[in-house]
Amino acid sequence: MPANMWIKAFIAAFVLSLPAHAERTVTDSAGRTLVVPDTIQRVFAAGPPASIFLYILAPDRLLGWPRAPRADERAYLAPEYRDLPELGRLTGRGDTANVEVILTTRPDIIFDFGSIAPTYVSLADRVQAQTGIP
Secondary structure (H helix, E strand, C coil): CCHHHHHHHHHHHHHHHCCCCCEEEEECCCCCEEEEECCCCCEEECCHHHHHHHHHHCHHHECCECCCCCHHHHCCCCHHHHCCCECCCCCCCCCCCCHHHHHHHCCCEEECCCCCCHHHHHHHHHHHHHHCCC
């Protein structure tokens, strides 16, 4: 077999062994159509309600807390989640997260839970446009 055939075979085997980047289309509660990864491992919680919801359902995907848990709250958290970093919040009073912080965490999605008032939908659209993260 000629050398260039071996190279082509190696490249084909390498490409075929790469994981597929599957995606799916979903509609969120605000009626927005989003393309999200088929497998979601890393989630940025936009605010406290989202972080609690995520902690209850899929704590292993939570990248950090919108605000650091207080001492009295820490007692109710599993030890492995008590010291997740404080990342700030995108929604509600006192939004403290910024686009750079979001990007450094490399989330698959940004998750929010609560109101779908136009203000929050607009914020979600703006953050998605700035980060490229659904």
